[in-house]
Amino acid sequence: MQGFFRTNPNIVMHFMEFFDVKKMAREAHVLRLGHRPYRDLRLTTHVALISRALGASSMILAEKQDEGVRSSLNKINKIWGGQFEIKTVEDVREFIKEWGEGGGFSVHLTMYGEKWTDGLIKELRQDQSKLLIVIGSQKVPHEIYELVDRNISIGNQPHSEAAALSIFLYEIFGKDTLYRDLPNARQKVVPSPRGKRIEKLSSE
């Protein structure tokens, strides 16, 4: 058996990759602070689409429900599959506290946070508790910095919650997540060098 692995190093590599992918499959949810219904609809919808496409399971809005975001995401789920959810919470501080008390882990993305390093990302990938990713829009109250488990920066310049979230989710879930097939999709994209190719998966 040992000889088999020695002469087939690729098999060992595949095993390692397999277990690494398993480790990376932690459940992630995005908490978007400061969403102003109607005014921020487009960016919040983009944040939800990014969360869904890059591997998160839900986006939680810390303001009144915005039916526009919810209905856009429901339409996307119906066509392209999956069960990505939009939820709302009334008391953000309580929500983050309870997340930790329930065994979850929370990170807040902010330019003022700890430097994003390969070591930190590895640590976050290996942790299998439910991950809450908190992002802001305008000024985030200081209390949030205290409530979360880690404040992490994605570079030391101000940019956007959409960019910070994309980079962070990509680092946690990796490239394969971008090309995964979601359950109950009605259609899927057929990659092609030009034009748009779609494969219908059900007649609904």
Ligand SMILES: C[S@@+](CC[C@H](N)C(=O)[O-])C[C@H]1O[C@@H](n2cnc3c(N)ncnc32)[C@H](O)[C@@H]1O
């Ligand atoms: C308009 S920016 C405000 C930038 C803000 N001064 C901050 O704390 O990062 C809105 C949101 O984008 C995210 N963001 C912007 N730049 C970031 C960076 N360099 N690293 C991590 N998150 C960032 C944060 O979640 C922030 O609340």
